[in-house]
Amino acid sequence: MMPITQQPSDSTATDEHFVAHCSELAYRAMLAEVNLTPKPGLVDRNNCGAHKDMALEDFHRSALAIRQWLPRFIEFGACSANLAESDVLTGLRPIGIACETDMFRATFGVNTHKGSIFSLGLLCAAIGRLHQRKSAITPELICNTAAAFCRGLTERELQNNHNNQQKTAGQRLYRQLGLTGARGEAEAGYPLVIQLALPHYQARLAQGTDPELALLDTLLVLMAHNGDTNVASRGGQSGLSWLQQRAKALLRQGGIRQPSDLKHLHDFDQECIQRNLSAGGCADLLIITWFLAQISHFNYSH
Numbered sequence: 001m002m003p004i005t006q007q008p009s010d011s012t013a014t015d016e017h018f019v020a021h022c023s024e025l026a027y028r029a030m031l032a033e034v035n036l037t038p039k040p041g042l043v044d045r046n047n048c049g050a051h052k053d054m055a056l057e058d059f060h061r062s063a064l065a066i067r068q069w070l071p072r073f074i075e076f077g078a079c080s081a082n083l084a085e086s087d088v089l090t091g092l093r094p095i096g097i098a099c100e101t102d103m104f105r106a107t108f109g110v111n112t113h114k115g116s117i118f119s120l121g122l123l124c125a126a127i128g129r130l131h132q133r134k135s136a137i138t139p140e141l142i143c144n145t146a147a148a149f150c151r152g153l154t155e156r157e158l159q160n161n162h163n164n165q166q167k168t169a170g171q172r173l174y175r176q177l178g179l180t181g182a183r184g185e186a187e188a189g190y191p192l193v194i195q196l197a198l199p200h201y202q203a204r205l206a207q208g209t210d211p212e213l214a215l216l217d218t219l220l221v222l223m224a225h226n227g228d229t230n231v232a233s234r235g236g237q238s239g240l241s242w243l244q245q246r247a248k249a250l251l252r253q254g255g256i257r258q259p260s261d262l263k264h265l266h267d268f269d270q271e272c273i274q275r276n277l278s279a280g281g282c283a284d285l286l287i288i289t290w291f292l293a294q295i296s297h298f299n300y301s302h
Protein backbone atom coordinates (compact mmCIF):
# COMPACT_ATOMS: atom_id res chain seq x y z
CA MET A 1 0.00 0.00 0.00
CA MET A 2 1.52 3.28 -1.06
CA PRO A 3 1.72 5.84 1.78
CA ILE A 4 1.12 9.55 1.37
CA THR A 5 4.70 10.80 1.26
CA GLN A 6 5.61 14.06 2.93
CA GLN A 7 8.55 16.39 2.64
CA PRO A 8 9.15 19.23 5.08
CA SER A 9 7.83 22.61 3.98
CA ASP A 10 6.06 25.52 5.60
CA SER A 11 3.72 26.23 2.73
CA THR A 12 0.24 27.18 3.95
CA ALA A 13 -1.10 26.89 0.40
CA THR A 14 -0.20 23.19 0.14
CA ASP A 15 -1.61 22.59 3.63
CA GLU A 16 -4.88 24.11 2.45
CA HIS A 17 -4.73 21.92 -0.64
CA PHE A 18 -4.13 18.86 1.54
CA VAL A 19 -7.08 19.66 3.84
CA ALA A 20 -9.37 20.41 0.89
CA HIS A 21 -8.38 17.23 -0.91
CA CYS A 22 -8.87 14.91 2.09
CA SER A 23 -12.18 16.61 2.96
CA GLU A 24 -13.41 16.19 -0.59
CA LEU A 25 -12.54 12.48 -0.51
CA ALA A 26 -14.49 12.06 2.75
CA TYR A 27 -17.49 13.83 1.21
CA ARG A 28 -17.26 11.70 -1.95
CA ALA A 29 -17.05 8.58 0.22
CA MET A 30 -20.52 9.34 1.62
CA LEU A 31 -21.88 9.83 -1.91
CA ALA A 32 -20.17 6.69 -3.26
CA GLU A 33 -21.84 4.62 -0.52
CA VAL A 34 -25.37 5.99 -0.71
CA ASN A 35 -25.47 6.01 -4.54
CA LEU A 36 -24.20 2.41 -4.68
CA THR A 37 -27.13 0.20 -5.80
CA PRO A 38 -28.62 -2.30 -4.97
CA LYS A 39 -27.76 -2.45 -1.24
CA PRO A 40 -29.78 -4.89 0.91
CA GLY A 41 -32.02 -3.03 3.37
CA LEU A 42 -30.20 0.30 2.93
CA VAL A 43 -31.20 3.49 1.16
CA ASP A 44 -29.98 3.54 -2.45
CA ARG A 45 -30.96 4.79 -5.92
CA ASN A 46 -33.63 2.05 -6.26
CA ASN A 47 -35.49 2.41 -2.98
CA CYS A 48 -35.40 3.40 0.70
CA GLY A 49 -34.62 -0.16 1.83
CA ALA A 50 -36.10 -0.91 5.25
CA HIS A 51 -36.35 2.82 6.05
CA LYS A 52 -39.67 4.64 6.19
CA ASP A 53 -38.31 8.02 7.24
CA MET A 54 -35.44 8.68 4.82
CA ALA A 55 -34.62 8.64 1.11
CA LEU A 56 -31.67 9.25 -1.22
CA GLU A 57 -32.21 13.04 -1.24
CA ASP A 58 -31.96 13.15 2.56
CA PHE A 59 -28.54 11.50 2.35
CA HIS A 60 -27.41 13.96 -0.34
CA ARG A 61 -28.53 16.93 1.80
CA SER A 62 -26.97 15.34 4.88
CA ALA A 63 -23.63 14.77 3.11
CA LEU A 64 -23.62 18.40 1.93
CA ALA A 65 -24.22 19.60 5.50
CA ILE A 66 -21.38 17.42 6.80
CA ARG A 67 -19.02 18.50 4.01
CA GLN A 68 -18.39 21.92 5.54
CA TRP A 69 -17.30 20.31 8.84
CA LEU A 70 -14.77 17.89 7.37
CA PRO A 71 -11.92 20.47 7.14
CA ARG A 72 -12.63 21.36 10.78
CA PHE A 73 -11.97 17.77 11.88
CA ILE A 74 -8.65 17.70 9.98
CA GLU A 75 -7.63 21.12 11.28
CA PHE A 76 -8.48 20.14 14.84
CA GLY A 77 -6.34 17.01 14.47
CA ALA A 78 -3.45 19.21 13.27
CA CYS A 79 -3.91 21.86 16.00
CA SER A 80 -3.98 19.23 18.74
CA ALA A 81 -0.97 17.30 17.40
CA ASN A 82 1.08 18.20 20.48
CA LEU A 83 -1.53 16.89 22.89
CA ALA A 84 -1.49 13.32 24.16
CA GLU A 85 -3.72 11.16 21.90
CA SER A 86 -5.95 10.39 24.88
CA ASP A 87 -6.76 14.12 25.25
CA VAL A 88 -7.91 14.70 21.65
CA LEU A 89 -11.46 13.29 21.80
CA THR A 90 -12.54 15.82 24.44
CA GLY A 91 -11.89 18.68 21.98
CA LEU A 92 -13.11 16.78 18.93
CA ARG A 93 -16.51 15.85 20.34
CA PRO A 94 -18.05 19.34 20.38
CA ILE A 95 -17.17 19.65 16.67
CA GLY A 96 -18.78 16.22 16.04
CA ILE A 97 -21.90 17.22 17.95
CA ALA A 98 -22.17 20.55 16.07
CA CYS A 99 -21.81 18.62 12.80
CA GLU A 100 -24.56 16.21 13.97
CA THR A 101 -26.81 19.21 14.68
CA ASP A 102 -26.31 20.49 11.10
CA MET A 103 -27.03 17.00 9.76
CA PHE A 104 -30.31 16.81 11.70
CA ARG A 105 -31.22 20.31 10.46
CA ALA A 106 -30.59 19.24 6.84
CA THR A 107 -32.70 16.09 7.19
CA PHE A 108 -35.49 17.61 9.32
CA GLY A 109 -34.51 15.44 12.29
CA VAL A 110 -33.73 12.12 10.61
CA ASN A 111 -30.57 10.17 11.56
CA THR A 112 -28.84 9.64 8.23
CA HIS A 113 -25.15 9.85 9.10
CA LYS A 114 -24.65 9.92 12.89
CA GLY A 115 -22.31 6.94 12.83
CA SER A 116 -20.54 8.24 9.70
CA ILE A 117 -19.85 11.60 11.36
CA PHE A 118 -18.32 9.83 14.34
CA SER A 119 -16.03 7.64 12.22
CA LEU A 120 -15.12 10.17 9.51
CA GLY A 121 -14.53 12.80 12.22
CA LEU A 122 -12.07 10.51 13.99
CA LEU A 123 -10.27 9.51 10.79
CA CYS A 124 -10.05 13.09 9.50
CA ALA A 125 -8.64 14.26 12.83
CA ALA A 126 -6.13 11.39 12.72
CA ILE A 127 -5.06 12.48 9.21
CA GLY A 128 -4.61 16.07 10.43
CA ARG A 129 -2.45 14.87 13.34
CA LEU A 130 -0.27 12.63 11.15
CA HIS A 131 0.15 15.41 8.60
CA GLN A 132 1.15 17.96 11.25
CA ARG A 133 3.67 15.51 12.71
CA LYS A 134 5.10 14.90 9.22
CA SER A 135 4.33 11.21 9.49
CA ALA A 136 3.50 8.88 6.63
CA ILE A 137 -0.27 8.65 6.17
CA THR A 138 -1.44 5.08 5.59
CA PRO A 139 -4.81 3.45 6.36
CA GLU A 140 -3.20 1.49 9.21
CA LEU A 141 -1.60 4.57 10.80
CA ILE A 142 -4.82 6.56 10.43
CA CYS A 143 -6.88 3.83 12.14
CA ASN A 144 -4.28 3.26 14.88
CA THR A 145 -4.32 6.99 15.62
CA ALA A 146 -8.16 7.06 15.74
CA ALA A 147 -8.00 4.06 18.09
CA ALA A 148 -5.61 5.93 20.37
CA PHE A 149 -8.06 8.89 20.50
CA CYS A 150 -10.75 6.43 21.66
CA ARG A 151 -8.79 4.44 24.23
CA GLY A 152 -11.10 3.67 27.18
CA LEU A 153 -14.25 4.86 25.36
CA THR A 154 -16.20 1.59 25.51
CA GLU A 155 -15.35 1.18 29.18
CA ARG A 156 -16.36 4.76 30.02
CA GLU A 157 -19.54 4.94 27.93
CA LEU A 158 -20.73 1.33 27.67
CA GLN A 159 -19.39 -0.77 30.56
CA ASN A 160 -19.73 1.93 33.25
CA ASN A 161 -23.07 3.24 32.12
CA HIS A 162 -25.42 1.50 34.55
CA ASN A 163 -27.01 4.56 36.12
CA ASN A 164 -27.74 6.56 32.99
CA GLN A 165 -31.52 6.40 32.36
CA GLN A 166 -31.34 8.04 28.90
CA LYS A 167 -29.55 5.21 27.09
CA THR A 168 -28.84 5.39 23.35
CA ALA A 169 -29.51 2.34 21.18
CA GLY A 170 -25.79 1.53 21.32
CA GLN A 171 -25.71 1.63 25.13
CA ARG A 172 -28.86 -0.50 25.40
CA LEU A 173 -27.51 -3.11 22.96
CA TYR A 174 -24.23 -3.35 24.83
CA ARG A 175 -26.15 -4.28 27.98
CA GLN A 176 -28.47 -6.69 26.16
CA LEU A 177 -26.14 -8.37 23.66
CA GLY A 178 -22.61 -7.18 24.47
CA LEU A 179 -22.28 -5.33 21.15
CA THR A 180 -19.79 -2.46 21.29
CA GLY A 181 -20.93 -0.88 17.99
CA ALA A 182 -19.35 2.24 16.55
CA ARG A 183 -17.31 2.90 19.72
CA GLY A 184 -15.85 -0.61 19.81
CA GLU A 185 -14.84 -0.56 16.15
CA ALA A 186 -13.14 2.81 16.57
CA GLU A 187 -11.34 1.84 19.78
CA ALA A 188 -10.06 -1.36 18.17
CA GLY A 189 -8.69 0.62 15.17
CA TYR A 190 -11.36 -0.47 12.67
CA PRO A 191 -10.19 -4.12 12.35
CA LEU A 192 -13.12 -5.06 10.10
CA VAL A 193 -11.99 -2.40 7.62
CA ILE A 194 -8.23 -2.83 7.91
CA GLN A 195 -8.13 -6.64 8.05
CA LEU A 196 -11.15 -7.58 5.93
CA ALA A 197 -12.98 -4.96 3.89
CA LEU A 198 -10.12 -2.82 2.56
CA PRO A 199 -7.89 -5.76 1.45
CA HIS A 200 -10.96 -7.44 -0.06
CA TYR A 201 -11.96 -4.31 -2.02
CA GLN A 202 -8.40 -3.71 -3.22
CA ALA A 203 -7.96 -7.35 -4.25
CA ARG A 204 -11.21 -7.26 -6.26
CA LEU A 205 -10.10 -4.05 -7.99
CA ALA A 206 -6.70 -5.58 -8.74
CA GLN A 207 -8.49 -8.55 -10.35
CA GLY A 208 -10.20 -6.08 -12.69
CA THR A 209 -13.67 -6.29 -11.12
CA ASP A 210 -15.91 -3.32 -11.88
CA PRO A 211 -15.46 -0.85 -8.94
CA GLU A 212 -19.20 -0.76 -8.08
CA LEU A 213 -19.44 -4.57 -8.06
CA ALA A 214 -16.26 -4.72 -5.96
CA LEU A 215 -17.80 -2.30 -3.46
CA LEU A 216 -21.07 -4.26 -3.30
CA ASP A 217 -19.12 -7.46 -2.68
CA THR A 218 -17.20 -5.66 0.08
CA LEU A 219 -20.50 -4.60 1.66
CA LEU A 220 -21.40 -8.30 1.87
CA VAL A 221 -18.10 -8.99 3.65
CA LEU A 222 -18.95 -6.31 6.21
CA MET A 223 -22.53 -7.58 6.63
CA ALA A 224 -21.21 -11.10 7.19
CA HIS A 225 -18.95 -10.06 10.08
CA ASN A 226 -20.06 -6.79 11.69
CA GLY A 227 -22.01 -6.75 14.97
CA ASP A 228 -24.14 -3.94 13.56
CA THR A 229 -26.14 -2.23 16.31
CA ASN A 230 -28.69 -0.92 13.78
CA VAL A 231 -29.52 -4.46 12.69
CA ALA A 232 -29.67 -5.69 16.30
CA SER A 233 -31.79 -2.71 17.34
CA ARG A 234 -34.35 -3.56 14.67
CA GLY A 235 -34.18 -7.38 14.65
CA GLY A 236 -32.51 -8.46 17.89
CA GLN A 237 -29.82 -11.17 17.99
CA SER A 238 -31.88 -13.40 15.67
CA GLY A 239 -32.14 -10.65 13.03
CA LEU A 240 -28.39 -9.98 13.24
CA SER A 241 -27.54 -13.70 12.94
CA TRP A 242 -29.92 -14.10 9.99
CA LEU A 243 -28.36 -11.14 8.14
CA GLN A 244 -24.80 -12.34 8.79
CA GLN A 245 -25.61 -15.89 7.63
CA ARG A 246 -27.40 -14.62 4.51
CA ALA A 247 -24.38 -12.48 3.55
CA LYS A 248 -21.98 -15.37 4.26
CA ALA A 249 -24.03 -17.72 2.08
CA LEU A 250 -23.92 -15.25 -0.83
CA LEU A 251 -20.15 -14.89 -0.46
CA ARG A 252 -19.75 -18.69 -0.40
CA GLN A 253 -21.65 -18.84 -3.70
CA GLY A 254 -19.05 -16.50 -5.23
CA GLY A 255 -20.35 -13.08 -4.16
CA ILE A 256 -20.89 -10.21 -6.57
CA ARG A 257 -18.47 -10.48 -9.49
CA GLN A 258 -20.59 -9.76 -12.55
CA PRO A 259 -23.80 -7.86 -13.33
CA SER A 260 -25.88 -11.09 -13.36
CA ASP A 261 -25.01 -11.57 -9.65
CA LEU A 262 -26.97 -8.42 -8.80
CA LYS A 263 -30.22 -10.40 -8.82
CA HIS A 264 -29.04 -12.02 -5.55
CA LEU A 265 -28.73 -8.57 -3.99
CA HIS A 266 -32.23 -7.61 -5.19
CA ASP A 267 -33.61 -10.72 -3.45
CA PHE A 268 -31.59 -9.99 -0.29
CA ASP A 269 -32.91 -6.40 -0.38
CA GLN A 270 -36.55 -7.57 -0.50
CA GLU A 271 -35.93 -9.98 2.41
CA CYS A 272 -34.34 -7.19 4.51
CA ILE A 273 -37.28 -4.90 3.74
CA GLN A 274 -39.73 -7.62 4.80
CA ARG A 275 -37.81 -8.16 8.05
CA ASN A 276 -37.27 -4.41 8.61
CA LEU A 277 -33.48 -4.86 8.78
CA SER A 278 -30.97 -2.19 7.75
CA ALA A 279 -27.20 -2.45 8.23
CA GLY A 280 -26.46 1.26 8.83
CA GLY A 281 -23.24 0.41 10.70
CA CYS A 282 -21.98 -1.62 7.71
CA ALA A 283 -22.82 1.33 5.44
CA ASP A 284 -20.62 3.51 7.68
CA LEU A 285 -17.77 1.02 7.52
CA LEU A 286 -18.12 0.90 3.72
CA ILE A 287 -17.78 4.70 3.62
CA ILE A 288 -14.54 4.38 5.59
CA THR A 289 -13.29 1.57 3.36
CA TRP A 290 -13.80 3.65 0.20
CA PHE A 291 -12.26 6.71 1.88
CA LEU A 292 -9.13 4.83 3.01
CA ALA A 293 -8.78 3.17 -0.39
CA GLN A 294 -8.65 6.64 -2.01
CA ILE A 295 -6.30 8.01 0.65
CA SER A 296 -3.88 5.15 -0.01
CA HIS A 297 -3.71 6.17 -3.72
CA PHE A 298 -3.09 9.81 -2.96
CA ASN A 299 0.63 10.52 -3.21
CA TYR A 300 1.04 13.86 -1.52
CA SER A 301 4.21 15.88 -1.04
CA HIS A 302 4.26 19.17 0.83
Ligand SMILES: CC(C)(COP(=O)(O)OP(=O)(O)OC[C@H]1O[C@@H](n2cnc3c(N)ncnc32)[C@H](O[C@H]2O[C@H](COP(=O)(O)OP(=O)(O)OP(=O)(O)O)[C@@H](O)[C@H]2O)[C@@H]1O)[C@@H](O)C(=O)NCCC(=O)NCCS
Binds near residue numbers: 111114230279
Ligand atom coordinates in the same frame (compact mmCIF):
# COMPACT_ATOMS: atom_id res chain seq x y z
C1 LIG B 1 -20.48 7.40 19.91
C2 LIG B 1 -21.69 7.64 19.05
C3 LIG B 1 -21.54 6.78 17.81
C4 LIG B 1 -22.94 7.36 19.89
O1 LIG B 1 -23.94 6.62 19.35
P1 LIG B 1 -24.82 5.49 20.01
O2 LIG B 1 -24.66 5.33 21.47
O3 LIG B 1 -26.18 5.70 19.46
O4 LIG B 1 -24.05 4.26 19.48
P2 LIG B 1 -24.28 3.10 18.43
O5 LIG B 1 -25.69 2.70 18.32
O6 LIG B 1 -23.31 2.04 18.83
O7 LIG B 1 -23.84 3.71 17.07
C5 LIG B 1 -24.34 4.88 16.48
C6 LIG B 1 -24.25 4.74 14.99
O8 LIG B 1 -23.03 4.12 14.55
C7 LIG B 1 -23.27 3.29 13.43
N1 LIG B 1 -22.91 1.87 13.77
C8 LIG B 1 -23.67 0.90 14.29
N2 LIG B 1 -22.98 -0.24 14.47
C9 LIG B 1 -21.74 0.04 14.05
C10 LIG B 1 -20.55 -0.75 13.99
N3 LIG B 1 -20.53 -2.01 14.41
N4 LIG B 1 -19.44 -0.17 13.52
C11 LIG B 1 -19.46 1.11 13.10
N5 LIG B 1 -20.56 1.91 13.11
C12 LIG B 1 -21.67 1.37 13.61
C13 LIG B 1 -24.74 3.47 13.10
O9 LIG B 1 -24.89 4.59 12.22
C14 LIG B 1 -25.52 4.39 10.94
O10 LIG B 1 -26.87 4.00 11.03
C15 LIG B 1 -27.71 5.14 11.21
C16 LIG B 1 -29.06 4.95 10.48
O11 LIG B 1 -29.72 3.77 10.96
P3 LIG B 1 -31.22 3.71 11.53
O12 LIG B 1 -31.59 2.26 11.64
O13 LIG B 1 -32.13 4.56 10.70
O14 LIG B 1 -31.06 4.33 12.95
P4 LIG B 1 -32.02 5.21 13.80
O15 LIG B 1 -32.68 6.30 13.03
O16 LIG B 1 -31.18 5.65 14.95
O17 LIG B 1 -33.14 4.18 14.30
P5 LIG B 1 -34.55 3.73 13.68
O18 LIG B 1 -35.58 4.33 14.59
O19 LIG B 1 -34.69 4.22 12.27
O20 LIG B 1 -34.52 2.23 13.77
C17 LIG B 1 -26.93 6.28 10.64
O21 LIG B 1 -26.62 7.19 11.67
C18 LIG B 1 -25.66 5.64 10.13
O22 LIG B 1 -24.55 6.50 10.22
C19 LIG B 1 -25.34 3.82 14.44
O23 LIG B 1 -26.57 4.53 14.36
C20 LIG B 1 -21.73 9.06 18.50
O24 LIG B 1 -22.97 9.27 17.91
C21 LIG B 1 -21.37 10.22 19.39
O25 LIG B 1 -20.98 10.18 20.53
N6 LIG B 1 -21.49 11.32 18.73
C22 LIG B 1 -21.07 12.60 19.24
C23 LIG B 1 -20.09 13.19 18.29
C24 LIG B 1 -18.70 12.62 18.49
O26 LIG B 1 -18.33 12.08 19.48
N7 LIG B 1 -17.83 12.76 17.58
C25 LIG B 1 -16.46 12.39 17.80
C26 LIG B 1 -15.73 12.25 16.59
S1 LIG B 1 -16.17 13.40 15.41
Ligand SMILES: Nc1ncnc2[nH]cnc12
Binds near residue numbers: 033034049279
Ligand atom coordinates in the same frame (compact mmCIF):
# COMPACT_ATOMS: atom_id res chain seq x y z
N1 LIG C 1 -27.37 4.09 2.59
C1 LIG C 1 -27.72 4.07 3.89
N2 LIG C 1 -28.92 3.61 4.27
C2 LIG C 1 -29.24 3.61 5.60
N3 LIG C 1 -28.42 4.01 6.58
C3 LIG C 1 -27.22 4.47 6.24
N4 LIG C 1 -26.21 4.98 6.98
C4 LIG C 1 -25.22 5.34 6.15
N5 LIG C 1 -25.57 5.08 4.87
C5 LIG C 1 -26.81 4.53 4.89
